[in-house]
Amino acid sequence: xxxxxxxxxxxxxxxxxxxxxxxxxxxxxxxxxxxxxxxxxxxxxxxxxxxxxxxxxxxxxxxxxxxxxxxxxxxxxxxxxxxxxxxxxxxxxxxxxxxxxxxxxxxxxxxxxxxxxxxxxxxxxxxxxxxxxxxxxxxxxxxxxxxxxxxxxxxxxxxxxxxxxxxxxxxxxxxxxxxxxxxxxxxxxxxxxxxxxxxxxxxxxxxxxxxxxxxxxxxxxxxxxxxxxxxxxxxxxxxxxxxxxxxxxxxxxxxxxxxxxxxxxxxxxxxxxxxxxxxxxxxxxxxxxxxxxxxxxxxxxxxxxxxxxxx
Amino acid sequence: xxxxxxxxxxxxxxxxxxxxxxxxxxxxxxxxxxxxxxxxxxxxxxxxxxxxxxxxxxxxxxxxxxxxxxxxxxxxxxxxxxxxxxxxxxxxxxxxxxxxxxxxxxxxxxxxxxxxxxxxxxxxxxxxxxxxxxxxxxxxxxxxxxxxxxxxxxxxxxxxxxxxxxxxxxxxxxxxxxxxxxxxxxxxxxxxxxxxxxxxxxxxxxxxxxxxxxxxxxxxxxxxxxxxxxxxxxxxxxxxxxxxxxxxxxxxxxxxxxxxxxxxxxxxxxxxxxxxxxxxxxxxxxxxxxxxxxxxxxxxxxxxxxxxxxx
Numbered sequence: 001x002x003x004x005x006x007x008x009x010x011x012x013x014x015x016x017x018x019x020x021x022x023x024x025x026x027x028x029x030x031x032x033x034x035x036x037x038x039x040x041x042x043x044x045x046x047x048x049x050x051x052x053x054x055x056x057x058x059x060x061x062x063x064x065x066x067x068x069x070x071x072x073x074x075x076x077x078x079x080x081x082x083x084x085x086x087x088x089x090x091x092x093x094x095x096x097x098x099x100x101x102x103x104x105x106x107x108x109x110x111x112x113x114x115x116x117x118x119x120x121x122x123x124x125x126x127x128x129x130x131x132x133x134x135x136x137x138x139x140x141x142x143x144x145x146x147x148x149x150x151x152x153x154x155x156x157x158x159x160x161x162x163x164x165x166x167x168x169x170x171x172x173x174x175x176x177x178x179x180x181x182x183x184x185x186x187x188x189x190x191x192x193x194x195x196x197x198x199x200x201x202x203x204x205x206x207x208x209x210x211x212x213x214x215x216x217x218x219x220x221x222x223x224x225x226x227x228x229x230x231x232x233x234x235x236x237x238x239x240x241x242x243x244x245x246x247x248x249x250x251x252x253x254x255x256x257x258x259x260x261x262x263x264x265x266x267x268x269x270x271x272x273x274x275x276x277x278x279x280x281x282x283x284x285x286x287x288x289x290x291x292x293x294x295x296x297x298x299x300x301x302x303x304x305x306x307x308x309x310x311x
Numbered sequence: 312x313x314x315x316x317x318x319x320x321x322x323x324x325x326x327x328x329x330x331x332x333x334x335x336x337x338x339x340x341x342x343x344x345x346x347x348x349x350x351x352x353x354x355x356x357x358x359x360x361x362x363x364x365x366x367x368x369x370x371x372x373x374x375x376x377x378x379x380x381x382x383x384x385x386x387x388x389x390x391x392x393x394x395x396x397x398x399x400x401x402x403x404x405x406x407x408x409x410x411x412x413x414x415x416x417x418x419x420x421x422x423x424x425x426x427x428x429x430x431x432x433x434x435x436x437x438x439x440x441x442x443x444x445x446x447x448x449x450x451x452x453x454x455x456x457x458x459x460x461x462x463x464x465x466x467x468x469x470x471x472x473x474x475x476x477x478x479x480x481x482x483x484x485x486x487x488x489x490x491x492x493x494x495x496x497x498x499x500x501x502x503x504x505x506x507x508x509x510x511x512x513x514x515x516x517x518x519x520x521x522x523x524x525x526x527x528x529x530x531x532x533x534x535x536x537x538x539x540x541x542x543x544x545x546x547x548x549x550x551x552x553x554x555x556x557x558x559x560x561x562x563x564x565x566x567x568x569x570x571x572x573x574x575x576x577x578x579x580x581x582x583x584x585x586x587x588x589x590x591x592x593x594x595x596x597x598x599x600x601x602x603x604x605x606x607x608x609x610x611x612x613x614x615x616x617x618x619x620x621x622x
Contacts, residue, residue: 022424025438037439044445047438074420074427078436080445081399085392106419108454109385110484113333116385125389127336127358128348134355134391143419145456145479147486171457173421178458179504182495190501193490 002164002205002213003237005138006100007262009067011310015298016261018068018102018239019290020269021058021090022075023051027273029283032057048082051075054286055090058273059097061287065294068100070239070267071137091137102239103137106168111149122165123157139164141217141239144194151201155214158205164213164237169195169229172219172242195229198236209262211237218256220248220266227255230263238264243297244271250300261302261309268297313475313516313524314548316449317411318573320378322621326609327572329379329413329550330601331580332369332401333386334362338584340594343368359393362386365597366401369584370408372598376605379411381550381578382448402448413550414448417479422460433476434468450475452528452550455505462512466525469516475524475548480506480540483530483553506540509547520573522548529567531559531577538566541574549575554608555582561611572613572620579608 010016025033028050036050059069071094076087087103094101107117116125121140124131144151144167154165170180170191180191188196195216202212212235218226220242230238238256242248243266256264271278275293276286302309321327336344339361347361370380382405387398398414405412418428427436432451435442455462455478465476481491481502491502499507506527513523523546529537531553541549549567553559554577567575582589586604587597613620 024427033439042438042441044436044438044443047436072420072424072427074418074424074431077431078427078445079438080431080443081392081396083431083445084395088392104420106454107385108417108419108479109383110482113383113385116335116383116389120385120388120391120394125355125358127353127355127390128344130353132355132391134389134394143417143454143456145454145490146482146484147489147491149484149486168419168456171421173457173460175458175460178508179456179501180458182501182504184493184495185498187496190490190493193493197489 002158002162002207003211003215004207004209005162006068006265007209007211009100010262010265013065013067014302014309015066016257016264016301016309017066017266017268017294017297018070019062019066019272019294020267021055021069021071022269022273023054024075025050028054029276029286031283044079045082047079048086051083052086052089056093057287058290059094059099061291062294063097063099065291065298066099068102068265069094070102070104073103073105088135091135101137102139102141102166103135104141106141106143108143108146108150110146111153114150115153118153118157122154122163123161139166141166141168143168144197148201155201155204158213164215166215166217166239167194167198169198169216170218170222170225172221172246176219191225192232195233195236199233202235211235211263215239217241220253221246223252223255226253230256230258239267240264241267244268250304254304257305260311261305266301313469313473313518314522314526315518315520316473317379317576318520318522320411321573321576324376324378325613325620326377327568327575327612327620328377328577328579328605328608329381330369330373330377330583330605331578332366332380332382333580333584334365335386336361339365340587340597342594355390356393358390359397362394363397363400367404368598369601370405370410372602373605374408374410376602376609377410379413379576380405381413381415383580384414384416399446402446412448413450413452413477414446415452417452417454419454419457419461421457422464425461426464429464429468433465433474434472450477452477452479454479455508459512466512466515469524475526477526477528477550478505478509480509480527481529481533481536483532483557487530502536503543506544506547510544513546522546522574526550528552531564532557534563534566537564541567541569550578551575552578555579561615565615568616571622572616577612
């Protein structure tokens with residue numbers, strides 16, 4: 001169930017990485033932006049058009065290489081409902097192209113409200129006797145601060161629709177330790193406690209590869225905690241952000257994997273999205289440059305893992 | 312700054328409450344749903360149309376009574392971009408009618424990404440040389456699990472646009488204690504630590520009434536913690552959910568207020584939204600029934616506070 005589909009794609013493509021689709025306008029080649037503005041004006045609608053066109057080019061180029069993409073909701077939400085439409089169309093396009101889509105929304109709320117978020121991102125929302133998917137990714141990132149009530153409605157939809165969630169455990173940002181590293185009485189840190197809950201929440205969603213449908217977000221910028229958590233959370237698949245532009249390297253993420261080279265998927269956003277700017281490629285070659293960086297990252301990870309993944 | 316505008320509206324209307332706009336379709340009178348489906352079909356677009364029409368009726372009836380409304384993002388997001396358009400139009404309509412709008416999104420992420428969420432909900436998103444507001448509420452609820460990095464971008468927009476944030480401290484749901492009540496070494500609970508951070512984050516956003524632009528969400532269902540936090544967090548304004556359908560009563564929320572009857576705004580959603588169903592009112596009178604319940608709640612709170620608010 002759930003992350004089995006992601007793991008199969010990772011094995012098939014021999015690539016344990018995910019490309020983050022965090023489309024800041026400044027990352028988008030001017031020919032795409034100008035074309036969108038000609039049609040829709042320099043407006044939120046124009047921005048959303050540019051984002052969608054940029055994403056489609058990236059998805060076309062990346063889909064033979066990466067198993068998954070991770071659109072970050074915030075960059076779409078910033079352009080209002082037009083941006084959210086671009087998010088919805090991006091997710092649909094990526095899934096059409098065979099990619100596993102992790103919607104990075106970090107949603108959280110009390111139980112009844114989480115039913116609505118779950119309908120929005122994993123399941124279906126009812127309109128009288130019909131039910132419709134909305135954003136419909138394969139997995140959603142969530143925040144577990146509210147405890148089990150806020151997670152359970154998601155588990156139902158994960159089971160019904162074969163989807164997964166990634167719960168924030170140890171995030172990649174500089175201040176993540178401010179709360180997450182504090183130790184409770186007895187010595188367990190907040191992040192370790194959250195991780196332990198992930199193992200429990202995942203019990204009802206077992207997978208063929210030993211990993212449940214409840215994953216954890218653990219940043220590449222904290223390799224020691226990544227190692228510690230890989231040891232303590234044997235059933236929990238990791239989404240590892242922070243590789244590349246945030247400072248984590250291939251060596252930093254290797255502790256997130258198990259002996260078969262499974263157990264983790266490594267996200268890179270800026271390093272792939274902005275590869276054309278960094279390498280001085282022609283604007284028209286932005287997607288080629290992204291694919292080249294995605295291949296470089298894949299090769300680096302696979303070499304670090306010592307060859308074959310999943311064997 | 313920031314919550315001063317909310318506090319002024321509370322004093323002006325002598326009502327420290329906020330009406331939650333959590334529009335489940337089952338709460339919406341059938342004449343509104345049927346009319347929307349006739350125009351847009353039984354589709355996400357039809358659902359979004361029904362939600363917007365229902366909300367406008369509520370806002371018209373409630374705006375003379377309550378100082379604020381709190382749309383809950385999840386119920387809009389469930390209907391995809393069409394739902395998000397209804398959210399955007401609901402917020403704009405409520406602000407036109409003079410209401411303070413608290414967007415209940417519980418957003419959270421690392422710093423660079425929070426800039427985008429902040430642009431989406433409090434500030435503006437740039438499209439080349441222009442900048443546009445998107446959802447544009449007066450305040451946003453956020454989750455502080457990632458620490459200061461994830462809060463700072465919001466503070467900038469709060470200052471620039473006179474807005475505020477409410478950070479989840481002690482939530483109203485049954486499992487909120489699972490993590491939030493755990494004690495760190497030294498004895499401070501997670502919720503108290505989060506509360507202390509709210510006081511710090513608020514230092515740069517002082518207000519005329521003694522409350523900063525960084526508020527806290529503290530559930531009515533935990534009156535003891537509400538009292539404890541009111542004492543320890545003297546500069547932090549409280550958003551108190553859980554009154555009414557979630558089980559908190561007027562007596563439970565009184566500990567959230569200061570000696571002047573300020574310092575907190577009490578949310579009720581279902582009890583107001585579904586008043587027409589509960590009282591057996593005619594469908595056409597749903598907004599009247601909501602207004603009646605909002606007045607009843609106001610009178611109950613004001614009586615509990617012993618009369619005048621803000622004096």
